[in-house]
Amino acid sequence: MTTSIIIIDDHQLFREGVKRILEFESTFQVVAEGDDGNEALGLVETHRPDVVIMDINMPQLNGVEATKQLVRQFPNTKVIILSIHDDENYVTHALKTGASGYLLKEMDSDALIQAVKVVADGGSYLHPRVTHNLVKEYRRLASDSFGESAATTVTEIRRPLHLLTRRECEVLQLLADGQSNRTIGETLFISEKTVKNHVSNILQKMNVNDRTQAVVLAIKNGWVEVK
Numbered sequence: 001m002t003t004s005i006i007i008i009d010d011h012q013l014f015r016e017g018v019k020r021i022l023e024f025e026s027t028f029q030v031v032a033e034g035d036d037g038n039e040a041l042g043l044v045e046t047h048r049p050d051v052v053i054m055d056i057n058m059p060q061l062n063g064v065e066a067t068k069q070l071v072r073q074f075p076n077t078k079v080i081i082l083s084i085h086d087d088e089n090y091v092t093h094a095l096k097t098g099a100s101g102y103l104l105k106e107m108d109s110d111a112l113i114q115a116v117k118v119v120a121d122g123g124s125y126l127h128p129r130v131t132h133n134l135v136k137e138y139r140r141l142a143s144d145s146f147g148e149s150a151a152t153t154v155t156e157i158r159r160p161l162h163l164l165t166r167r168e169c170e171v172l173q174l175l176a177d178g179q180s181n182r183t184i185g186e187t188l189f190i191s192e193k194t195v196k197n198h199v200s201n202i203l204q205k206m207n208v209n210d211r212t213q214a215v216v217l218a219i220k221n222g223w224v225e226v227k
Helices: 013-022 035-047 063-073 090-097 109-120 128-146 149-153 166-178 179-187 192-207 213-221
Strands: 004-009 028-034 051-055 078-083 101-103
Touching: 004 013, 004 035, 004 109, 013 028, 013 109, 028 035, 035 051, 035 063, 051 063, 051 109, 063 078, 078 109, 090 101, 090 128, 101 109, 101 128, 101 166, 128 166, 128 213, 149 179, 166 179, 166 192, 166 213, 179 192, 192 213
Parallel strands: 004 028, 004 051, 051 078, 078 101
Antiparallel strands: none
């Protein structure tokens, strides 16, 4: 099946770069482009895409406000926010308005393609560094709410060897550290394709849809260390 995509960003050169990356994937089709949130609303109404990739900072209607309106008017269209900000306040605000994904503009092509696939399939996708920052904030809030005993419990790491292989446990920890597939491969001296296979196995065994859910579940169960 073809995934139809609209790209909204006020920098034409960046838009063209994103489009070129997406066009390498045979199942993706970029049906329209725009440079403002207001234009996004009209383009979505016309084309009814599966996914909108939207810049967070635009001159008239910004990406967050446009996302809020898009999700309300066109619930079958999923939105991935693009941003230069990795602060958890930006991320949580975007997610609260209905975005299904959040990517930093420093993303590599693999992350972009994977994000579109996951979001189009009904999941959520966060840039690895964003995931790491949210996990650190989660741990801080847990410590503030429940005191030192909670923080101590969180740091008592129990690797899920009943569920995952040792190598998969290593990959899960690196996911929690905010590393991309490429950097995980470099750290473990394995190919990026092998990393992708390990991540797929982890998601299946943990019964989650994406790496963000895997990291959150691992944190709750005390399976990974939050650095």
